[in-house]
Amino acid sequence: MVPVDPGLHDFTDPSSHDNNWLRLTHPEGARYFFNPLERLFTEENVWENDIASEILNVAVEAKQLAAVNGIALTETVELAIEKFEDGKFGYYFVDHDAQILLWPESVTSWALMGGVRGVTEKGHIRYALEAQYWCVHQLSSFELMTLDSSASAPSRKHCTLFPNMRVLPRPIVERLRDMIAYAHAESITSETSLSPFDLGELSNILSLVDQVKESIDKENEHSVCIVARFMNIFVQAQFVNFCGQRGARLDADQSLYNSDNEKDISILLRILNVVLFNSPKLHLESLRKVWVDETVVKPRWNKFMDQLNSEWNSFTVFSTVMLAADVSFLAVPGIDDATTPVKSATTIVIYMSTLCALGSLVISLILAGQVNNNRRSSPGKVAKFMTVMSQSMLGTESVALMHSLPFALLIWGMIFFAIGLSILIFSDTADIAALIGLAPIWTIVVLLTTWPILAANNLHISAGAKSWKETMKRIVIIRR
Secondary structure, X not given: OOOOOOOOOOOOOOOOOOOOOEEEEXXXXXXXXXXXXXXXXXXXXXXXXXXXXXXXXXXXXXXXXXXXXXXXXXXXXXXXXXXXXXOOEEEEEEXXXXXXXXXXXXXXXXXXXXXXXXXXXXXXXXXXXXHXXXXXXXXXXXXXXXXXXXXXOOOOOHHHHOOOOOEEOHHHHHHHHHHHHXXXXXXXXXXXXXXXXXXXXXXXXXXXXXXXXXXXXXXXXXXXHHHHHHHHHHHHHHHXXXXXXXXOOOOOOOOOOOOHHHOOOOHHHXXXXXXXXXXXXXXXXXXXXXXXXXXXXXXXXXXXXXXXXXXXXXXXXXXXXXXXXXXXXXXXXXXXXXXXXXXXXXXXXXXXXXXXXXHHHHHHHHHHHHOOOHHHOOHHHHHHHHHHHHOOOOOOHHHHHHHHHHHHHHXXXXXXXXXXXXXXXXXXXXXXXXXXXXXXXXXXXXXXHXXXXXXXXXXXXXXXXXXXXXXXXXXXXXXX
């Protein structure tokens, strides 16, 4: 039990008498420390184990290294330091005037570039540094540059991690509002918008920014954190899409590399495409429009998954109806006779129809359940999931094949059911008059059923007839 003294008291912790360090609380609740004299931030508990002196020594070494390399540290430059589990310290500087992270020596980092290939121009690298400037996850989640090694740089985002005791500048708020307004207009006028948010989200963000305006030129950690989060997302999108660079991505389905989007369909997929009624090819085309250069645009991916989810839900209904029809067919007396050791062709075909319908139902339920899976809940997790799938033998074609199975199995179930019904009609019917009446109707239904399939593959009866007439005319002319 912790006793609470009566009356009003000073609730400052007794160990916080070091006036050089201020304990600050992040809007999310995290605690960190700030040294105003050194312009130094850290998440380490500077009140314990004499770590404060160690951090100050690291700060001195970092600033000396900057001076040696001719880097002027102005009053707007801050320093962040963290101690790793192995006892080493990591650090980075941040320049609020330039709105970037910096280090006093050359660094390289694949994580800092976000895995984006082809980054060579300094103007392009600046977007990556600015994105890290605006928003941050937990400090321990990233690797900082150590004083004894220049091999790697951190993936750091400063303003959201340390939003306290800083003013919200008016130009930043106005810039953010302009980016949101343009993304809103682009989402309305373009089907291939690069906006990281959909229309509903952009409207909510715009109204949120309008509320933040009251905190302009004031110290408000909540408003700073809000603006920094959205600035990071928009600037990161500019970096990924090579904003301001030669060959910048202007549409969400535009590839900047010789990526999977340009690859031909494999021979195996072409064979399976015929067996699965062209469904894999259609799903692959749709997938390549949302998975471009191993990146995803969140609104397009969400729309893509919503369409698939709706499609799978409808297939569950159709598959259930197909199963009911198969079971009812087998229940007809004489169709599935348990006393007969050899099953008839009709019974075997209906068994196959039942299995296909059941497979379609099960796969539809599994895929629909995976829509809400954590692997697909955010762009980062989606990209990770798709990257893993792309490393399989068929690459992204394997995903297209999985997505096409519910439709293809359902169609095969219907085909087997139609074959079973046809066998029953033409093999077990002895009435000639009935056969004469059923045969034309059966032929018409088959033709009408295959018509959409032929038309989808640009095969038209009228075109064939016209070609036949032209051929016959040429034969007549030759004879003459």
